[in-house]
Amino acid sequence: MPEVRLVGPNGEQVGIVPIAKALEIARESDLDLVEVAPTARPPVARLMDYGKYKYESAMKAREARKNQAHTVIKEIKLRPKIDPHDYETKKGHVVRFLKQGDKVKVTIMFRGREQSRPELGRRLLARLAEDVEELGYVESNPKQDGRNMIMVIGPHKKKSEARAERAADRARRQAGEASSG
Numbered sequence: 001m002p003e004v005r006l007v008g009p010n011g012e013q014v015g016i017v018p019i020a021k022a023l024e025i026a027r028e029s030d031l032d033l034v035e036v037a038p039t040a041r042p043p044v045a046r047l048m049d050y051g052k053y054k055y056e057s058a059m060k061a062r063e064a065r066k067n068q069a070h071t072v073i074k075e076i077k078l079r080p081k082i083d084p085h086d087y088e089t090k091k092g093h094v095v096r097f098l099k100q101g102d103k104v105k106v107t108i109m110f111r112g113r114e115q116s117r118p119e120l121g122r123r124l125l126a127r128l129a130e131d132v133e134e135l136g137y138v139e140s141n142p143k144q145d146g147r148n149m150i151m152v153i154g155p156h157k158k159k160s161e162a163r164a165e166r167a168a169d170r171a172r173r174q175a176g177e178a179s180s181g
Contacts, residue, residue, distance in 0.1 A: 004045040007036070016042055073152070075105045078128075080120040087124075091131055098135040098155045101162030108149040121149040129153065 006014035006022050009031055017025075026033040026047055034053075037044035074097040076090050097104045106128060108121040125142045132153065139154035155162070 003042045004035075005040065005042050007044060007046040009047045009049075014047075072102045073105050074102050075107060077107045077109055078124060079109055079111075080114050080117070080124060082124070091128060094128065094132055094153065095135060098132060098153065099157075099162060100166075101155050101157050103139065103155065104136070104153045106151045106153065110147050110149070115147060118144055118149060125149065125151045 002019050003016050004019055004022050006017050006025070008014050009029070014025070022033055022045055029047060031047045032050040034046050034048055034050055035043055036046050074093075076094055076097075078087075078090055082090070094104050094106070106125060108124060110118070110121065114120070122142050129138050129151070134156075136153040136155045138151060140150075140152040142149050142151040157165070
């Protein structure tokens with residue numbers, strides 16, 4: 001006669017009982033008999049509401065996904081002979097992306113004779129990395145890739161920390177507006 005170690009709905013040990021008895025107990029208590037450890041000797045079965053269990057585990061998984069930060073790589077493209085004002089604008093975008101907790105892929109595009117002067121691109125990337133070093137770090141050093149030179153800057157803050165900080169700032173601003181109005 002096959003037997004199972006039965007665990008009650010609240011985790012209490014019922015003991016080792018024949019399968020027929022375990023099914024009878026499950027029917028009486030209007031619960032499902034679920035095998036939780038089939039390799040144990042004897043196998044372990046638990047009395048539970050399986051539908052409710054599946055629903056709760058799906059909700060936990062959904063909540064975990066919601067709180068998970070998606071790493072996004074934003075891309076900024078520059079030219080070696082960039083105007084100072086344009087550089088400041090692009091740097092502003094990099095700063096914004098890093099503050100949001102995103103990685104930034106900086107691409108310098110070389111055209112024609114510019115390709116023979118890769119040091120111009122390296123200098124520009126080094127200057128940009130230095131300008132944003134309090135917000136991010138160089139994750140991958142400048143690499144020549146055909147006509148382009150690529151560098152990746154990663155944020156010091158995680159995406160979730162940046163999101164929490166923005167929410168706190170928003171709450172402070174709204175509280176300030178409420179008290180002044």
